[in-house]
Amino acid sequence: MLDPKLLRESPELVRSAIAKKHLNVDLDEVQQLDKRWRGLLTQVEALRAQQKSVNGDMSQLAKGSPEFLAKVGEMKSLKTEVKTQEAALKDAETAWQDAMMSLPNIPHESVPEGKMDADNVIAATHGDVNAVSAHAKPHWEIDGFENLFDFPRGAKVTGAGFPYYIGDGAKLVRALIHFFLEEAGQVGYTEVNPPIFVNAASATATGNLPDKEGQMYETVVDQLYAVPTAEIPLTNFFRDEILPEADLPVQRCAYTPCFRREAGSYGKDVRGLNRLHQFDKVELLKWVHPSQSYGELENLRGDAERLLQKLGLPYRVLLMCGGDLGFAQAKKYDLEVWSAGQERWLEVSSCSNFEDFQARRARIRFRNCDNKPELVHTLNGSGLAVPRVLAALLENNLQEDGTVKLPEVLVPYFGRDTVSFG
């Protein structure tokens, strides 16, 4: 959520933000709702002040005295008036809040103009896409793939997009998770093992609710949501809290399975490990001082990039344009790994600075040098999503004999340097 003061003091800034993100929001209406709410609030507060004052008088009077009874009459009429005004205020407030929620975060000035993914700017490329295996093929076409990754049985037991990982397949997943967590720990992220179901309040604070896209799985009886990303339980850890300034930046990482319904996304990019309903991911989170957040975004991006470098996977970094930037992000980099078999880029991380947009909703603050609570800036990024990294590893490192040679860094975690599909 944006600072309501921003809308009042610099509406043109909000207007240009909406334009840059290519969204369609009636800002005039939001401003009107704001005005209406404030007007009603003033009225109701004046009435309440009157109530309090009369009530104060009453406490001085003898109960049952004529003066007392007269005040009771006065209070009764005040009561009905307050009741009707309050109802109007509540409606106005709800409408105003909904309207405020419809305002996107302001893109940072360094965010390029653009409408869609084709307008994203390639900020960096690393590695040579031509230097990978000459034997590369889509991972699902590798001989014996089904021995390590069993989709049909997953579909039988649960549904499409819930594969079984078997033998070396399972071990590879575990090795990658372990590698990612160890690397994150090395650069100062404290490991957290969070709940993987969250309540409505938490999902709302991070903006996952209201779930317009039907993205999340919801439990029937308890109204809990299976996390689509560890970002939700991690960010909400400090919800409604005030952190000591000296603790900033706080850095945490978590491995969780992630659950996404992916409603509406069909097509050929769903083959194999490309898009799953359940997948494993390590998420990196930072809570930082507002003055540090853009430097920290670069650090975060670097932390994610280093993983791909160590794995020897060619990748590129996209700086998202205004139109392809999410609703809540002020600036975002996507990391895409080269998938040699599919000859396409696969998104494996998305590193974002939310500034205080998330923190306002979740009320995460720190005590600044004036000893006043101030909103922190939050950042998060994947470090990394497992299945697509796995896909790239299998494709890019496929050898002539049909086995896959693993990068050195994974050997301590996997135990061997070769994956066989037999």
Place this chain on the structure above:
RNA sequence: GGAGAGAUGGCAGAGUGGUCGAAUGCGUCUGACUCGAAAUCAGAUUUACCGGCAACGGUAACGGGGGUUCGAAUCCCUCUCUCUCCGCCA
């Protein structure tokens, strides 16, 4: 799952219908005393929103929501969470 108890400010803990944003203690901060510190004394010490350039003024908040009442921290309902006992279970 069954029975019971509870939830108050940074913490502890009073308050069972009227001037209670809330006693008291601890903590924290400022000042005095001191060469300095401790102890002591004095004062201060929640947050959010609205109005205001500001000083400041107003409103709200005693786990959440709803109700009773002229008036609710206090009474009623409900939800959540915590604790104790029993049952069950990895």
